[in-house]
Every structure is written in C-alpha cells, then in structure tokens.
Amino acid sequence: MKAENIIVGISIGDLNGIGGEIVLKTFEDARTLDFCTPVIFASAKTMNFLKTHFKSHINFHNINNINQLAKGKVNVFNCWNEPVKIEFGKEDVKIGRYAIKSLEAATNALKNNNIHVLVTAPINKHNIQSEDFKFPGHTDYLAQQLEGESLMFMVAESLRVGLLTDHVPVKDIIEHISEDLIEKKINTVYKSLKKDFKVSKPKIAVLGINPHTGDNGVIGSEDDNVLRPTLEKIRGEGKLVFGPYAADSFFGSGNYKNFDAIIATYHDQGLIPFKTLSFGQGVNFTAGLNKIRTSPDHGTAYEIAGKGEADSSSFKEAIFTAIQIYKNRFDYEILTSNPLKKQNK
Template identity: 80%
Template sequence: MKKAENIVVGISIGDLNGIGGEIIIKTFEDPRILDFCTPVVFASSKVMNFFKTHFNSEINFNVVNNLDQIIDGKFNVFNCWNEPVTIDFGKEDLKIGEYAIKSLQAATKALKNDLIDVLVTAPINKHNIQSEAFKFPGHTDYLAQELEGESLMFMITDTLRVGLLTDHVPVKDIVNHISETLITNKINTVYESLQKDFNIVRPKIAVLGINPHTGDNGVIGNEDDTVLRPTLQKIKETGKLVYGPYAADSFFGSNNYKNFDAIIASYHDQGLIPFKTLSFGQGVNYTAGLSKVRTSPDHGTAYEIAGKGQADENSFKEAVYAAIQIYKNRFDYKELTENALKKQSKKI
C-alpha cells in the first residue's frame, strides 16, 4: 500500500444504457476533486465522448491504452475496447451487459495488480450481465471471488452503517443460510472493518432479529432463540461489544440506531429499507472485508431517467469520497500497527 496522497480511483462504467456515464461525468466536472484523486474510467474514449456530447459537458479527459500512461490529477479513460457501441438509454440489452462486465473485469484486474488503488463501480443490471462466463448475482459476489477476504455488504454514511447477514438471498431461504458460523464471520468482518476502515477503536454493534419481535419466545419462529442469541452470547464473551437481537420494526423509528457504530440486519430489505429511507442519495455501498477497497452508489441503473440529464450524482460522489477515506484509514491503521509491533519487539 502506497502512501495515501493522490489516490488512483478506478471506475467501472456499469450499464451504458443507465445513468452511470452521466453521474461519472457530473462528479468529475468539478475540477477540485482532482486535487486529491486521479480517476480512471474503464470504458472507451468513443463511449465517453458520446456521453460528453449528449450531456453537453465540457469535461476533458486523457485517453490511455496502457495504465502506465495515467496522468495524475487528470480525468483518465482507459480503452477496454475500441469498437463503437450503440447506446439506447433506458433499454435492457444483453450486449450492453457484456460491456459492463468487460469494464468490471478490467478494473478488477488493475486493482489486483495495484495499478489502481481503489475501485468505484457504477450501477449494473443484474439480469443482462448473466452469461456462461459470468454467473454472479452482482458485484459483491464477483469481487468476493477475485479478492481475498470475507466479503460483506456494508451500507454507510457519515452517521449510519448497516451490514447484512444475508444479502441477495430469496426471503424463503433466509433462515437456511443463517448459522452460527455465518453470524460469527459477519460480525467479525464488521468489527474489523470498523477498526481498520473507520478508525473506531472499540466498536459497538447492534444485531437485528431474524423473525418479527425476535420470535416472541418461539411464537413467531424459534431461530432467534436457538441460533442468534446463543451465538451473540459467545461473541460477547470474547470481549466484543455486540448487542441484540433487537426487534427490527421499532429499532430505527425509536432512534436506537444512533447508539451504535454499526447495525447488522438479518436480511436485505430489513436493513436496506431503513437505510435508504434515512439516507437515500447520500449513502454508499461498501464491500467490507476484502483485501482491496470497493464502493458504489446506493442506487441502480435508473433506466426511467437515463439519458435525460436528471440523475443525481451525489451518491456516486460520496462513493468516491468514501473509497478515498477508507484507503487512507487503512494506511494509517497499518502504519500504527507496524509501529506498535516494532515497539513491542524492542521491549522483548
């Protein structure tokens, strides 16, 4: 990990028929952001010129065919392909899905080879990316395979962080996925992320119940009593500040969430509905637990407004800022840990 100064931010283009191109251009039209990061968009100069013209942007970019041609402090575009692409805003297109994956794979390869420092992904369509060569529900599962670590979907803002025990799992299958091992691994991932990525020394974590009213003593399911509570008790005995399970229906409305550094929900909508209600347009999807930093905005392709110039870039911009800050926090944590070990070894 290099010294955290001008961070090279790799950006996968996402679904070209969605709002990805628009929010990327809007984010970097403000030249002040280039004072502390160097963006590299993985797409093609033809595509980016199309977006520039369509959205009447005056943004300038440096086109590169090799990543050693990146210019610090400039908006760079890496050519992942050279052929022209037909963009039809708002339409689902399997061919467009192929280009989204080309961009993601090229950006991930660059991240693994330390040619970029962090990855920010523009929204994809989870349906049109599926093929014989790519069979993942989305970014998170693909990156979990490509990058070392125990991945976790972690939705974050400055004041709210929500992690998930299960993410893209059908509701009918949720309880079959939740086990002592899963709970322990996810809580450990959140705990370590809060320390390394957010500089919180002694994190406090709340865990939401699996069933309504955490099962009401077995009346509405027994998984909270037989799996969740015993596992949380074991984790508490290790010294971690973990609390719950809490009934999910009143947890956010009562503002209890403000008492914790992170909340872990049992399933996707249990955590993401309150998160997006409280912070939509400002939230960031962070993949915690990996060897590299990846963030994305908290929204999808937004086909209904694609190409109309109406997309709000704030969540994407926050994703860029979050990636940069987490990278810097990791650098500081590593430096602090190494210094502590050196001092300890001298005493010995």
C-alpha cells in the same frame, strides 16, 4: 501519499442507465481532481459520445496502458475500441457485456495494484448473466476475485448497516443463517470498523430474524436457537455486540444512533431503513476484502437515463468514502505494525 496520487478506478456500469451521467457530473467539478486521479474503464469513443450527449466539458486523457496514466486528469482506459450503440433506458444483453468488460478490467487493475480503490457505477443484474459470468452482483464477483470475507456494508456518515445475507430470496434466508455465518459477518464488521473507520471499541447491534425476535418461539424459533446463543458466545470473546433487537422499532425509536454499526439479517430489513434515512448520500462498501470497493446506493434508474436528471451525490460520496477508507487503512497499518508510533500518536 499525496491526495492526487490516489488512483480511483471506475467501472462504467450499464451504459443504458445513469452510470455515465453521474460519472461525468462528478468530475465536471475540477476540484475533485485535488483528491484523486480517476481512471474510467470504458473507451474513448463511448465516453466522447456521453460527453457530447450530456454537454460535458471534461477533457479526457485516453490511455491503452495503465502506465500512460496522467495525474490530475480524467483518464479513460480503453477496454474496447468498437462503437457501442447506447439506447438510454433499454435493457440490453450486449450492453451488459460491456459492463462486465469494464468491471473485469478494473478488477484486474485493482488486483495488480495499478489502482488503489475501485468505485463501480450501477449494473443491471439481469443483463450481465452469461455462461462466463454467473454472479448476482458486484459483491459476489469481487468476493471471488479478491481475498477476504466479503460483506455488504451500507454507510452514510455515522450510520452503518451490514447484512448477514444480501442477495438471497426471502424464502431461502433461514437456510443461510448459521452460527458460522453470524460469527464471520460480525467479525468482518468488527474488523472493518476498527481498520476502515477508526472506531477503537466498536459497538454493534444485531437485528432479529423473526418479527419481535420470535416472541419466545411463538413466531419462529431461530432467534432463540441460533442467533441469541451465537451473540452470547461472541460477547464472551470481549466484543461489544448487542441484540437481537426487534427490527420494526429499532430505527424509528432512534436506537440505531447508539451503535457504530447495525447488522440486519437480510437485505430489505437493513436497506429499507438505511435508504429511508440516507437516500442520495449513502454508499455501498464491500467490507472484509483486501482491496477497497465502493458504489452508490442506487441502481441504473432506466426511467430517467439520458435525460440529464440523475443526482450524482451518492456516486461522489462513494468516491470520497473509498479515498477515506484507503487513508484509514494506511494509518491503521502504520499503527499496528509499529507500537512505538502508536504510543507516540
């Protein structure tokens, strides 16, 4: 497939945040269209308002049907026609509804193979909640809509951090961690490294649950009773899985550089060091699903919304990471479906 034929769907996110700005900044550089054909799920009126506000020079190609898509242009798929009142920096339930309209339309296009990958601009997890949408974020929604075992996988070049538990309150983390969960998440990371990142023999490190991995039961027994036995079982299957490692020194010592991926037991244990090491360049990839979705590693940033100060670097990385994973999966399918081609390659 030629690069420009890879169709990248984009959900616009929270319109009062920086999503619109970083989307415009990404495609202001016309060279981006050499790598893909973008489709923004929003509306012509909304995107023209953002274009005027941010003094963008993009010429949109507006469509009401995905079959009207034009290769080599920035397409806008109309998910609504009415004007939207955008107030940058303000949390607004009405704006949350438009974020969900965009996400649902883009996800349907992904499910129906009308787009090849999905890149999501940031949403506000609070204002999207309703009787019809009760998910803490993109990952949980897409896990329901798409096939597979979803996993929040933060990637930035060779640094990759997966999570056993993602958007779970700290007080509930232990209740969620089980042998079954550990096995599922490690297998998802293992398969993703091979299929999505072309790592032939993945080496995976797992961080401990408790401080100092429990200090032989002095600071908790979960590492000894649940985590260690499960990792030993997985190693018996031939997978290169190591740990548990004490989380407090793992990144500072540089030990993370010795592995293809690190699995943290909960959100902040993994994302604080990840964002410290890669902020602005990191990408959130939902691994384990039958379709590809990425997003930038930041939120709506209400405090700078509308000011023209947003950095689009992470969103650009999300675009290119999605494209590369799509290509890697394509190559993987060819190699695994035809042993002769694999031998020749």
